[in-house]
Amino acid sequence: MSKTLVRGARILGGEVQDVLIDGETVAAVGTGLDAGDATVVEAAGLVLLPGLVDLHTHLREPGREDSETVLTGTKAAAVGGFTAVHAMANTFPVADTAGVVEQVWRLGRESGYCDVQPVGAVTVGLEGKHLAELGAMHDSAANVRVFSDDGKCVDDAVIMRRALEYVKAFDGVIAQHAQEPRLTEGAQMNEGVVSAELGLGGWPAVAEESIIARDVLLAAHVGSRVHICHLSTAGSVELVRWAKSKGWNVTAEVTPHHLLLTDELVRTYNPVYKVNPPLRTEADVLALRAALADGTIDCVATDHAPHPHEDKDCEWAAAAMGMVGLETALSVVQQTMVETGLLDWAGVADRMSVRPARIGRLEGHGRPVSAGEPANLTLVDPAYRGAVDPTGFASRSRNTPYEGRELPGRVTHTFLRGRATVVDGNLT
Structure with a gap:
């Protein structure tokens, strides 16, 4: 040894x-x-920090190996200081069965660079109509505890309630992509002054906030766990803060890019700034930083979303949404949170290792730097x-x-x- x-x-x-x-x-x-x-x-x-843990990583395999594979994604994670990542379910085929999540889990074990914990889909094919095999995915070798249709919102309240009820039996969590689809049809960027000036379809904050409000109420009613993915608005912060004040089992994450970048960058029409949820205003950025500092937002998650060159190097309207983030996440957090005095390094360890490991019920990660x-x-x-x-x-x-x-x-x-x-x- x-x-x-x-x-x-x-x-x-x-x-x-x-x-x-x-x-x-x-x-x-x-x-x-x-x-x-x-x-x-x-x-x-x-x-020296405990190894970082990411609750929200897109590894693309199976199906989109032209943009990322489990091997290349875990190499990027290791370079960024991560020892564990949660691989989202929007692959091809979708990770909505025990067979697919076990494939991703085994590919992670074979890579040797980072532990890969698959996230199972909430609904079959991410279509929002029927619950996926939640129990079978949990009982598989991958031992799935987190379920999400990320990339799409579970917008049907009945389906969302049933999912929350189902995972309660094994202490699972539903990670919601909060986006009311009817309010974001044709949306290209944050709805506000900049979108009006540029003539781009606006993505209103209420599209995120209305789903969060519904889901924290559903989680409280069922007595289950809900996690809010990539929270991006000041209003969303207030909703999560309110839910936590009630003692409800609600957690939330924020991405590095939403801690640093604003919708003013979209004035360049550079599709590298096109992301879901969109970059918001400076006021939102400041609210997100304050909420991460005071613990209202539990953790930082990268939402690492790799795309091949041809899917981003095109006109804005046709470009795919998403940014890579594993290799720069810690640096962005240092700039926005440590160098501003909002968090010390112990706080960074808590938000980027301890809490995400706890939310994902991930053993062996997020542990103290101590003997044994x-x-x-x-x-x-x-x-x-x-x-x-x-x-x-x-x-x-x-x-x-x-x-x-x-x-x-x-x-x-x-x-x-x-x-x-x-x-x-x-x-x-």
């Missing part, structure tokens, strides 16, 4: 200590630990500054909104159960 000594890291950005990894676990944490025959990682000035725990760890250099260059991405796709933008922080090492998947910023 291999040993690694991480020497002189700031654990959660605080106390400087050594961490000895022996095999798959953390053997000891302290000062002046004896390296012995261990490989030594000199970590002075680096921050699984060695799923991430080292980050917070002093690093560099421009984003997508040509060096591990992801198969390049549709990042940050190309050429200087972002802080760089993951230097990622450890998955003690094995270094990234060393000095490079995949092993």
Whole structure:
């Protein structure tokens, strides 16, 4: 069994200590630990975090391997400091049966770069008409606990209620893509001043907020768990805050891009900024940051949505929606939350590891950096500054909104159960 000594890291950005990894676990944490025959990682000035966990990743396999595969997506995750990702169900075929989710789960195990926990579809074919095989997917080897039709909203209230009732039996959670379809027909961007000036179809905030209001009430009525995907408006924040004040079992996520970017960028008509839900206003961005800081929003999730060149390098109306995010997520959070004083590194660990692992009921991840725990760890250099260059991405796709933008922080090492998947910023 291999040993690694991480020497002189700031654990959660605080106390400087050594961490000895022996095999798959953390053997000891302290000062002046004896390296012995261990490989030594000199970590002075680096921050040590539990391995990051993403609740919302599109790996595209099976069916769209031209944009991403489980292997390339998990490589991108490792480079970004992630040791576990939840793979969304909108693949081809849809992950709505035990067979498909087990295929994705096994591909993740074979990749060796990151644990892959499949997300099962709520409805057959993401069509919103009939419940998928929720119980069978949970009972499969993949042990699915999170279900979502992400990309589409479960807009039928009866179907949503039945799904919440069904997963309650095994402590599952329905992750809702909150988008009232009738209110977003032909929508191209956030509805507001910019959409009016550009003449693009507006995507009103109420289309998101009305579904959230309904679903938190349904979750309370059933006594089940609902998770709100990629929350994007100030009004949505208030609804989640209200639901939590009632003691209801509601959680929510925000993407890195909704913490940083606004609809003003759409004035360029660059389709790299076309995303679902759309980029909102500066007021929304500030509300999202404050809600992540105070815990109303539980976690950061990337909504990593890779697309091949031809699906994004076209006119705005024809372009696919989505952005890649695994390799830049931690940097964006550092810029928007740490460098603004809204979160410290312990808070980042909570929002990007502890809470998403808890929501997904993911064992072995989001654990404290202490002896006896699984060695799923991430080292980050917070002093690093560099421009984003997508040509060096591990992801198969390049549709990042940050190309050429200087972002802080760089993951230097990622450890998955003690094995270094990234060393000095490079995949092993």
